Amino acid sequence: MSSWRDRRVALVLILLAGLLAGILLQPTGYLKPAEDIVFTLFAPLQYSFHWVSTRITHGIQAIRELRTLQSRVAELQQTVDRLMIENIRLREVEIEATELREQLQFKLANPTYELLAAEVIGRDPSNLLHYVIIDRGVEDGLAVGMPVVTSRGLVGRITTVYPNSSRVMLLVDPASSVNALIQSSRATGIVQGQGRGSLTLRYVEQSEQVQVDDIVLTSGLGGNFPKRLVIGQVREVKHNDADMFQEILVQSAVDFDRLETVLVLQSFVATE
Amino acid sequence: MSLLSESSQVRSTINLYLAGLLLLIIALLQTSTMPSLSLSGVMPDLMLLVVTSWSLLRGTWWGLLCALGGGLFLDLLSGGPFGVATAALVLSSVVIGMGELNVVRESRWLPLVASILATAVYDLAYWVLLQVTGRSLHTVYTLLKVLGPGLMLNALFMYPTYWVLRWLSQRTS
Numbered sequence: 001m002s003s004w005r006d007r008r009v010a011l012v013l014i015l016l017a018g019l020l021a022g023i024l025l026q027p028t029g030y031l032k033p034a035e036d037i038v039f040t041l042f043a044p045l046q047y048s049f050h051w052v053s054t055r056i057t058h059g060i061q062a063i064r065e066l067r068t069l070q071s072r073v074a075e076l077q078q079t080v081d082r083l084m085i086e087n088i089r090l091r092e093v094e095i096e097a098t099e100l101r102e103q104l105q106f107k108l109a110n111p112t113y114e115l116l117a118a119e120v121i122g123r124d125p126s127n128l129l130h131y132v133i134i135d136r137g138v139e140d141g142l143a144v145g146m147p148v149v150t151s152r153g154l155v156g157r158i159t160t161v162y163p164n165s166s167r168v169m170l171l172v173d174p175a176s177s178v179n180a181l182i183q184s185s186r187a188t189g190i191v192q193g194q195g196r197g198s199l200t201l202r203y204v205e206q207s208e209q210v211q212v213d214d215i216v217l218t219s220g221l222g223g224n225f226p227k228r229l230v231i232g233q234v235r236e237v238k239h240n241d242a243d244m245f246q247e248i249l250v251q252s253a254v255d256f257d258r259l260e261t262v263l264v265l266q267s268f269v270a271t272e
Numbered sequence: 273m274s275l276l277s278e279s280s281q282v283r284s285t286i287n288l289y290l291a292g293l294l295l296l297i298i299a300l301l302q303t304s305t306m307p308s309l310s311l312s313g314v315m316p317d318l319m320l321l322v323v324t325s326w327s328l329l330r331g332t333w334w335g336l337l338c339a340l341g342g343g344l345f346l347d348l349l350s351g352g353p354f355g356v357a358t359a360a361l362v363l364s365s366v367v368i369g370m371g372e373l374n375v376v377r378e379s380r381w382l383p384l385v386a387s388i389l390a391t392a393v394y395d396l397a398y399w400v401l402l403q404v405t406g407r408s409l410h411t412v413y414t415l416l417k418v419l420g421p422g423l424m425l426n427a428l429f430m431y432p433t434y435w436v437l438r439w440l441s442q443r444t445s
Contacts, residue, residue, distance in 0.1 A: 122303040124351050127314045127418045128398055131351030133303070159351060167351050174414065175407055195414040257313050 099261050102151035106263065113226075114267035116140060118148075120259045121165065130173035130195065132156075132259060137164045145224070145270030148262050153230035153253030154178070154218060155262050157270070166264075170256050171199060171231070179221040180231055182214045191216065191231055191250060199232060201248035208246065210237050216250050226268045287444055292341060298322055299345035314421035317394065319346055319357075321426060321433040323365050324390040328382060328434070329441045332369025339365040353405040360397040364390045387430035388423055395419050 025031045062069070100117075107115055118140075122133035136142050138161050148155040148168050156176060160167040169176050176193040180201060187208035189201045201216060214234040220227030236249040298319050306315040319342045327335025343358025350357055368386050399415045 122300075122349065123307045123315075125299065125302040125306075125317075125319065125346045125349055126352060126357060126398060127317070127422060128395070128402060128414070129350060129352045133349075169351060173351075194411075195417070257307075257310065 096261075099151075103261070103263055106149070106151040112267070113265055115149075115263040116142070116266050118166075118262055118264055120262060128195065130170040130176075130193065130256065131159070132168050132170065132262075134166050134168055134262060134264070135164070136264060137162045137166050139163050141266055142166050142264055143269070147225050147229065147265045147268055147270075149229060149265060150254055150259070150262055153232065154225065155254055155256075155259065157224070158264070168262070171252060171254075172256055178225055178231065179219045180216050181219040182208075182210055182234070183217055184211070184214050185209050188219050188221065189245075189248070199250040199252055201234070201250050202245060204246045204248060206239065206241075206244065206246055210234060210246060210248055212237065224270050226265065291338070295319075295322075295338065295342045296345055299342065299349055302346065303349050309425070311421040311425050312417075314418055314425065316425040316429045317391065317422065318429070318433070319343075320361065320364060320390055320394050321387060321430055322437065323361055324368050324386050324430070325383065325434045325437040326441075327365050327368045328386055329438055332366070335365040335369055336362060352402065352407070356398060356401045356405065359401055360394050363397045364393040367393045383430045383434040384427055387426045391423050391426045392419065395422060 022031060103115075103117060107113070116136060118134040118136040120132045121135045124131040134148070142158060142161050144158055144161055146158045148157060154171060156168050156170040156173070158166045159169045170193070171178065171191070172193040172195060174193050174195055178191045179188070180191040181188045182201075182204070185208055187204050187210060189204040191199050191201050194200055204210060212234050216231040216234060218225040218227060218229040218231060230253050232250045232252040232254075234248055235251040238247040238249070240247075302315075302318045306318055309316055323335055323339045323342055326338045339361040340358060343361040346357035346361070347354045368390050371386070371389060395415060395418060
């Protein structure tokens with residue numbers, strides 16, 4: 001019994017001695033190797049215990065907050081939905097504002113034109129025809145033959161009018177032809193639609209100097225369109241000695257696949 | 273017995289009106305929604321797919337009726353010469369009806385093959401009719417530029433259209 005007590009006292013004394021040694025040795029740095037060994041051995045265990053305890057704590061917390069969380073998720077989902085709708089709406093407003101700004105600039109640059117804005121509400125059901133339907137008609141003062149433009153350039157002209165809508169033949173339709181001239185050389189010809197966004201300038205004499213990137217404008221000849229409306233830019237010039245005329249491919253200034261808003265030139269009356 | 277036949281007559285009349293309304297909606301979708309699904313500027317021909325599917329599901333006569341009704345709506349909304357869309361649709365529905373007699377109806381590839389055949393016939397007929405009616409500026413190159421993406425898009429949209437119409441056919445038959 002006494003030997004057990006002696007051993008206990010000895011253990012306490014050893015521990016106290018260790019504590020004292022630690023207190024004394026730690027500031028001198030002699031304890032560092034021992035500390036390193038202990039930390040190297042215990043760190044993975046410590047990490048594991050921490051990981052498990054954190055998960056358990058979070059689990060318990062989650063169970064406790066389940067009801068609150070569900071309602072918060074629903075609330076956040078509602079906020080996300082609302083913000084998404086608002087974001088889409090604002091993006092649309094931004095696009096519309098940009099378009100209107102461009103139209104205003106066009107209007108300011110051409111004060112003599114009486115313009116009426118219209119929205120594209122439909123397209124031709126056939127892939128071989130190139131027409132759009134706009135939301136303005138006879139009741140808005142539109143008539144057959146009126147040119148349709150955007151701030152970028154000529155779109156086409158009205159071919160049919162209804163009380164509240166009109167049908168516009170696009171420049172790219174194969175049935176469309178416009179008297180045109182090249183801005184730099186003043187060479188004249190006829191721009192014809194080729195379908196699928198391409199235009200060809202025909203009947204330009206071989207002797208005329210035409211360069212790629214030259215601007216093509218309406219010439220006003222024939223009385224179907226006013227003068228100086230932008231049609232597009234020369235993309236390629238094809239010379240063939242056997243032909244009397246050059247064949248010039250024109251890149252339209254307008255993206256016909258993305259037409260949303262157009263301007264109808266009400267002040268111009270076609271002569272045909 | 274007469275009461276039964278009278279009620280079935282009323283039902284088929286209602287079905288006919290509903291079919292007309294449906295074709296009108298499809299024609300409006302063709303001009304307003306389909307352009308946003310276009311590939312290289314070519315949009316899927318929803319009306320053609322509906323006519324083709326209906327021909328496969330209900331036979332040549334129903335397909336023909338559908339082609340006539342749908343084609344007239346398309347012609348009303350189109351800037352092209354009146355009757356061209358109807359004639360092209362009728363022709364493609366007749367070709368599909370003729371082919372359908374010789375093909376196993378249950379084949380899973382049938383809608384795909386039918387959509388390809390119908391698109392080719394429809395576009396070619398449309399192109400020829402435009403030439404005949406004075407739109408002679410359309411070149412073969414234009415036709416090929418339309419036909420390529422058109423075949424792909426129509427094949428892609430054929431199965432959803434066919435499945436919806438099969439469901440509708442089962443409900444109304």
